[in-house]
Amino acid sequence: ELDTSKVRPSRRAALNTSTKPQRINEVQPLASSRIPTGILELDRVLGGGFVPGTAVLLAGDPGIGKSTLTLQAAHKYAQATGRAVLYVTGEESAEQVKLRAERLDCLSNELFVVAETMLDAIRNHIKELEPALCIIDSVQTLYDSELPSAPGSVGQVRECAAGIIMQAKSLNMPVILVGHVTKEGTVAGPRTLEHMVDTVLNFEGEKFQSFRLLRASKNRFGSTGELGVFEMRQEGLVEVENASKVFLDEYDNTRSGCAILPAAEGTRVLLVEVQALVSPSPMSSPRRRFTGLDQNRAHMLLAVLERRAGLRLSQLEAYLNVVGGVMVDEPGSDLAVCFAVASSAVEQKLPPATVFIGEVGLGGEVRSVTHMQQRLDESAKLGFQQAVVPKLRGENVRAPEGLRLIQISNLRQGLEKFYLVGKHDE
Known part of the structure; x- marks a missing residue:
């Protein structure tokens, strides 16, 4: 013994337990x-x-x-x-x-x-x-x-x-x-x-x-x-209950560097504001600070913007923030981050009542993400009128009433549509 x-x-x-092995089909719930x-x-x-x-x-x-x-x-x-x-x-x-x-x-x-x-x-x-x-x-x-x-x-x-x-x-x-x-x-x-x-x-x-x-x-x-x-x-x-409305209460679409992201959190979609500030740096190594975003992914997106979209960011400081203390860690946030940075870099505000959904690859391509329909439905419910999304190829996604879809296949194409980069800029 x-x-x-x-x-x-x-x-x-644990050693003194009298429990015996059972067939799983015989275990009583x-x-x-x-x-x-x-x-x-x-x-x-x-x-x-x-x-x-x-x-x-x-x-x-x-x-x-x-x-x-x-x-x-x-x-x-x-x-x-x-x-x-x-x-x-x-x-x-x-x-x-x-x-x-x-x-x-x-x-x-x-x-x-x-x-x-x-x-x-x-x-x-x-x-x-x-x-x-x-x-x-x-x-x-x-x-x-x-x-x-x-x-x-x-x-x-x-x-x-x-x-x-x-x-x-x-x-x-x-x-x-x-x-x-x-x-x-x-x-x-x-x-x-x-x-x-x-x-x-x-x-x-x-x-x-x-x-x-x-x-x-x-x-x-x-x-x-x-x-x-x-x-x-x-x-x-x-x-x-309606967290999106609370987080967007003080959203001001008259400023540059602000983009709205419908972030998917499980079965819930949360609309949050992504803010960017790009400014000249007095130092040889510009500072990069990110709050509410994955650091590595943010650095990657800045590199993609410079290499694939032609934005000159290497000598500029960049600050990114997700309003409300929310932590966003999903690929679907890429497009909103890129548009916020580009908007701040050229000091041009983005169109009002617009949301941005999509993953950005290293080649600048824009990819589809999960829960696209839920993201669009929540955006329309809160009064947004257009959504910048990836090309929907064979996906069973419909545009909710009152929401116009702007489909793009790559990042540069999307930035050109909103005049954030010139068509011949290199």
Whole structure:
């Protein structure tokens, strides 16, 4: 018989299991595959709600609103299920959490809070209460007295998280582990933590912007392409249903260097403004700064504009920004970026009520992208009148009513149509 007396508790639980192998066709599914959280934007990213026994890692910069989101989710979940929800805080006292709950209007008889960092004590609370949901804020504060390392160390975070996750799965209880993000943008603690959980949610936003974006970088039970949009207000995080309208509220089409991009985020299309500023450089090595865009892709597009479209950019500084703190990382943004840069370079504004959709290759060719119909439909719904798109060869895409399609096969051809480069410029 296997001696488990010297094995750590988190590992001993796995060794003492009595589960036997089953044929996959004979496995009985759970009665309820998903339980909605009550927060529609969170449900969208999760794929419809929590799967029983799922482990979710919520990562984000300090002060971005992770504790606010989890407290609101705990309150909504307690109301939706009518069962106990346990909120474990290792960074605040129970009294501080109560004050925040009052401000957020998140007081519920079924919401239990405990200020605790010891792993054994937390596991005992879970065993006694048997909550419908457990939230650990944050996983970096957990401490196992049987381990010699300090709280927050790689070993402590990994073993404590393993202990909580195993218990959650044995009880079919969803658990949210809140984790801080380092300056490099990775979850503080071991990278193995991301492999231990079922879902990794990233909570993003600019420090001086009120909007917050929720994305899934890993989701065993749903898509990783969905996007949830929130606005931070005095009363807490408020869901933003029509995010495109909010992001374009202050759009001014009288300036050069501004282009509108219908960005696809999962099943949602988000219209955002791409801004470019090109100016002479006083230095021998011009500066290039990009916010909200992939750095490597932006550099590539500047090179394509110079080599394939004839724009002289090598001695000019270039600054690119996606308004609203949104991070756009998809090929469909290429055309909007190129037109914004060209517009700024020649100081000529782009036509009003126009969107730009398409991928740009190294040869300057413009390629089609996914979700073209959804992008066009959303653009038309918001009142845009024309869209610059790649040649639609055999694609089942129709122009929505009121939206004119301008099809181009290469970047230079498109820039010439809008007089951003001359037909004989080299």
